[in-house]
Amino acid sequence: MQVIPTKSPTQFEREQFRRNSAFPELWQCLDQVKDPEIPALSLWDIGILKDIKRQGDQASVTITPTYSGCPAMDAIAEDITIAFKALGIEKTVIITELSPAWTTDWMTDKGRNQLRDYGIAPPNDVIGDHEQPLNSDSQVLCPQCGSADTKLLSEYGSTACKALFQCNSCYEPFDLFKHI
Numbered sequence: 001m002q003v004i005p006t007k008s009p010t011q012f013e014r015e016q017f018r019r020n021s022a023f024p025e026l027w028q029c030l031d032q033v034k035d036p037e038i039p040a041l042s043l044w045d046i047g048i049l050k051d052i053k054r055q056g057d058q059a060s061v062t063i064t065p066t067y068s069g070c071p072a073m074d075a076i077a078e079d080i081t082i083a084f085k086a087l088g089i090e091k092t093v094i095i096t097e098l099s100p101a102w103t104t105d106w107m108t109d110k111g112r113n114q115l116r117d118y119g120i121a122p123p124n125d126v127i128g129d130h131e132q133p134l135n136s137d138s139q140v141l142c143p144q145c146g147s148a149d150t151k152l153l154s155e156y157g158s159t160a161c162k163a164l165f166q167c168n169s170c171y172e173p174f175d176l177f178k179h180i
Helices: 009-019 024-030 073-086 109-118
Strands: 049-055 058-063 091-096 150-154 162-167 173-177
Touching: 024 049, 024 073, 058 073, 073 091
Parallel strands: 058 091
Antiparallel strands: 049 058, 150 162, 162 173
16 A cells, blocks of 8 residues: 655645735745745745735735744844845835744645755654654654664754754764754
8 A cells, every 4th residue: 555645734724825825926035035043944944934915015924933032033024024125025014923823833845854954853753753742762863864763962952942862873963843
């Protein structure tokens, strides 16, 4: 029996919402805006870009931080404004929406692959139930060599949304983007 991977309902709904937007050129423009803390990911692929609207020479963009108080939000708002000015949009309103809270379920499959290529294990690379709290028995696939023989070094990595692991096969340390 062949198993065909499918998108989660959340991913499907997000893609449909974007696909049905009246402003595809604005979405494509923001595909070039990267997360300042993980420059391998666009705002869309990490899942913080929620909506774009335009009325005349003004655009509004709704974003949700990966966690409340994320220090990258000001830089992201500035990068969005700069990208839209290059399109001739003089006024950009940034709406920060905290509810519903961001979840790793909003990441695209492309984003998860880009995380792995960047050297960060995506949340779905946890062996077993990725929603369980991390502990010394947690196993995560190493993004460098693919081994599951890894160990938790710290519950917190380079940012609060990541944990620090080390691979026992290739000895490389790496971050895991926690399931949120």
